[in-house]
Amino acid sequence: MSGAGGDPSPWVILALCVAGTYLWRGLGVALSGRIDPYGAVFRWVGCVAYAMLAGLISRMIVSPVGPLAQTGLADRLAGCAVAVALFFLLRRNLVVGVAGGVTATMLLATYAR
Amino acid sequence: MSGAATHAYGGPRAALRGGAREALGLPAFVLAASYVGFGALAQQSGLGLWLALASTPAVWALPGQVVLVEMLVLRAEWLAVVAGVSLSAARFLPMTLALLPYLREARPASWRLYAAAQLVAVTGWAAAMRQCPQLPPEERLSYFVGFTLPLVAGAAFGTATGFALADVMPRAVMLALVFVNPIYFMLVFVGDVRQRPAVLALAIGAIAGPLAHALTPSWSLLLTGLVGGTAAFLIDRAWRSGPRRGGSS
Known part of the structure; x- marks a missing residue:
């Protein structure tokens, strides 16, 4: 960690991050008893969850952090298109879809420039 | 939600095993593959093996773990690290809220629900959201735990x-x-989700996510979820009441 002697150890930081992450899950359990599973609030919360996840996944593809940032956006989007096409052509075959999409992006990133 | 069980394992124990069997294929492989990337990132960032390994079941959120490693490497202020990781986990609130009514229906002890909540993450959540409506209430929690434990093991490996x-x-x-990770998530949601409000929310979220990220990286997920999710909810509601009010189509 940084040289500022007062910094907690990485293990303490990890523990705080664990608590900060679980907080949302635990809060969800605590609040869920008050939600009517047939009501509008339940439908709205589901929409928020799906929108957040779609936003996260699409951000991971469009502007990734880490090693994927070295690949081109067009290569990644082409891989997604290949994955979706294979998935539906082969009756929702996830294995082939994932493998095809990843392979397409890697081939493009390696040989197409 | 109850009474319409079209798929039953024949008891909680069988549901636990059934869930585990389903996860021990592509889902566990995908988690393992995704976490290979995290393990390598941790090593190259100078994080200890045990710290990296412990973070996997303890945080159980890949994006948050990546934020943790990157901020530690950048020697960010520790409070900023904790805030950054915690903020990136906000999605677990609506996810848990959406899943729990299914798991609660059989009235399990609440410590079981709080323990199971630690296992909430995209892959297991998506599987449980799909299966639970078709399962008898007393099998749902077992199915969810059975499905997610092999994922944790695969991720640790x-x-x-x-x-x-x-x-x-x-x-x-x-x-x-x-x-592998984003491609798999994308296909799971493209292929599995049928209800109209969820489809709308996914479509709007997918477009809004990168835009919000360009605008404000640390608040982008909350923004995408609240604005995109609310928009999807309102469009769906207008659609629902549309035919009744208009009397046509």
Whole structure:
């Protein structure tokens, strides 16, 4: 960690991050008893969850952090298109879809420039 | 939600095993592959093996773990690290809220629900959201736990493998393994989700996510979820009441 002697150890930081992450899950359990599973609030919360996840996944593809940032956006989007096409052509075959999409992006990133 | 069980394992224990069997294929592989990327990142960032390994079941959120490693490497202020990781986990609130009514229906002890909540993450959540409506209430919690435990094991295995192989793995292999995760999530949601409000929310979220990220990286997920989710909800509601009010189509 940084040289500022007062910094907690990485293990303490990890523990705080664990608590900060679980907080949302635990809060969800605590609040869920008050939600009517047939009501509008339940439908709205589901929409928020799906929108957040779609936003996260699409951000991971469009502007990734880490090693994927070295690949081109067009290569990644082409891989997604290949994955979706294979998935539906082969009756929702996830294995082939994932493998095809990843392979397409890697081939493009390696040989197409 | 109850009474319409079209798929039953024949008891909680069988549901636990059934869930585990379903996860021990592509889902566990995908988690392992994704966490190979995390393990390698941790090694290259100078994080200890045990810290990286412990973070996998303890945080159980890949994006948050990546934020943790990157901020530690950048020597960010520790309070900023904790805030950054915690903020990136906000999605677990609506996810848990959406899943729990299914798990609660059989009235399990609340400590079981709080323990199961630790296992909430995209892959297991998506599987449980799909299966629960078709399962008898008393099998749902077991199915969810059975499905997610092999994912945790696969992820821990991936973390250690990535850490060990970080220096020898070819760059292309590493890239491919890291890309498995978003491609898999994308296909799971494209293929599995049928209800109209969820489809709308996914479509709006997918477009809004990168835009919000460009605008404000740390608040982008909350913004995408609240604005995109509310928009999807309102469009769906207008659609629902539309025909009744208009009397046509």
